[in-house]
Amino acid sequence: MRFGIKTLDEAQVEGKTVLCRVDINQPVDREKGTLKSINRLAACVPTVKELADKGAKVVLLAHQGSDIEYKNYYTTRPHAKVLGELLGREVKWIDDVCGPAARSEIQKLQNGGILLLDNVRFVAEEQTLFEMKLRLTHGQQAKTLLVEKLAPLADLYVCDAFAAAHRDQPSLCGFEQVLPSYMGRLFEKEFCTVSQVMEAPARPCVFVLGGAKISDAFLMMKTVLERGVADQILTGGLVSNIFLAALGKETGQGSLDFIINANYGDYLEKAKGLYAQYGKKITLPEDLAWVENGARREAAIGEIPADIAAVDIGGNAAKTYREAILNAKTVFVNGPMGVFEQAPSEAGTKAVWQALADTEAHTVLGGGDSITATEKYGLTDKMGYICTGGGALIRFLTGEELPVVKALRHGAGLCEN
Numbered sequence: 001m002r003f004g005i006k007t008l009d010e011a012q013v014e015g016k017t018v019l020c021r022v023d024i025n026q027p028v029d030r031e032k033g034t035l036k037s038i039n040r041l042a043a044c045v046p047t048v049k050e051l052a053d054k055g056a057k058v059v060l061l062a063h064q065g066s067d068i069e070y071k072n073y074y075t076t077r078p079h080a081k082v083l084g085e086l087l088g089r090e091v092k093w094i095d096d097v098c099g100p101a102a103r104s105e106i107q108k109l110q111n112g113g114i115l116l117l118d119n120v121r122f123v124a125e126e127q128t129l130f131e132m133k134l135r136l137t138h139g140q141q142a143k144t145l146l147v148e149k150l151a152p153l154a155d156l157y158v159c160d161a162f163a164a165a166h167r168d169q170p171s172l173c174g175f176e177q178v179l180p181s182y183m184g185r186l187f188e189k190e191f192c193t194v195s196q197v198m199e200a201p202a203r204p205c206v207f208v209l210g211g212a213k214i215s216d217a218f219l220m221m222k223t224v225l226e227r228g229v230a231d232q233i234l235t236g237g238l239v240s241n242i243f244l245a246a247l248g249k250e251t252g253q254g255s256l257d258f259i260i261n262a263n264y265g266d267y268l269e270k271a272k273g274l275y276a277q278y279g280k281k282i283t284l285p286e287d288l289a290w291v292e293n294g295a296r297r298e299a300a301i302g303e304i305p306a307d308i309a310a311v312d313i314g315g316n317a318a319k320t321y322r323e324a325i326l327n328a329k330t331v332f333v334n335g336p337m338g339v340f341e342q343a344p345s346e347a348g349t350k351a352v353w354q355a356l357a358d359t360e361a362h363t364v365l366g367g368g369d370s371i372t373a374t375e376k377y378g379l380t381d382k383m384g385y386i387c388t389g390g391g392a393l394i395r396f397l398t399g400e401e402l403p404v405v406k407a408l409r410h411g412a413g414l415c416e417n
């Protein structure tokens with residue numbers, strides 16, 4: 001048991017039917033019917049393999065895309081093929097979630113057999129808008145179609161979907177109300193790693209916060225400052241532009257227009273308040289970069305031309321951030337320093353990511369853009385821990401109890417030992 005949740009070390013799975021919720025949500029190419037990335041599939045292999053090796057009948061439940069990310073809303077058929085290749089064994093797939101066809105396949109499973117059901121979000125109760133509008137309690141989730149149809153066929157439930165742990169949906173929180181429940185190996189690794197950062201980080205503990213997801217960054221920043229988790233926050237991207245503008249520093253009219261047009265005006269006040277209270281711990285870039293006629297230009301704060309839009313931190317800021325990262329013992333990273341996808345505006349992100357690779361500190365990265373930057377610079381093997389979760393990780397770091405963590409703690413109480 002770790003953090004009130006049972007681990008697979010405590011589960012007897014031989015000959016048992018195990019419902020295992022994984023997060024294998026990946027960008028898809030709907031034209032070709034293929035996956036654009038397979039990192040989350042690779043990440044859940046240890047749990048699926050362990051269950052199958054121990055003789056469980058493994059039924060995998062997963063979502064792909066959603067009603068609010070419709071471009072990736074797709075069948076899980078390609079995932080079964082990729083997972084089979086990664087595992088080196090057959091992964092059956094059925095184009096049904098909890099209807100008669102799916103239930104019959106589950107009943108036919110042999111010990112060690114693996115079956116992936118179709119996208120659980122093809123069932124209406126799993127949709128995010130349902131979750132937001134209905135706000136079913138976990139007890140009510142136990143009475144949803146999915147749980148009522150599948151739970152009677154299963155002996156236990158395993159959740160390995162830390163990346164979806166912020167979702168309060170039946171496949172994630174309903175089964176724990178009626179079945180003995182455990183966290184899978186990936187869930188255990190991710191949850192324990194991020195809990196460690198929040199509870200007892202090796203110090204100095206430096207947060208690198210950039211990117212454009214402002215509400216996430218501000219919530220997270222407030223929590224880690226209030227709780228004394230962060231010793232220093234290095235800011236970049238839109239986060240630093242907002243702080244600089246809030247403090248009356250020139251960042252260029254283009255930067256300001258972006259903040260106002262994206263409706264981030266309220267964050268100027270929030271930034272002012274946070275800086276007034278925690279300014280000593282919040283590091284802002286001493287220079288910025290912008291692009292003029294396709295070429296990179298840089299200037300110190302105070303000398304920024306009035307009409308530019310900042311797209312990266314400058315070279316001096318990158319050096320200062322590198323020093324701080326090399327001197328840290330824990331570094332948590334969410335969000336790039338600038339528009340790293342384009343050559344003239346990538347230097348800040350590239351330099352900071354190189355520092356992350358060079359430091360001896362324990363580095364923890366999360367969020368889609370941070371992972372993309374790590375892959376772009378070929379540094380994946382150099383990072384301490386890359387979390388598969390974006391939204392879940394951020395919600396965890398804002399101090400909220402994640403719905404799936406709460407449900408798994410409940411499900412631990414239904415276990416025999």
Ligand code: 3PG
Binds near residue numbers: 023066164392
């Ligand atoms: C993610 O991609 O962050 C997880 O798979 C959760 O997906 P969701 O935001 O569609 O719930």
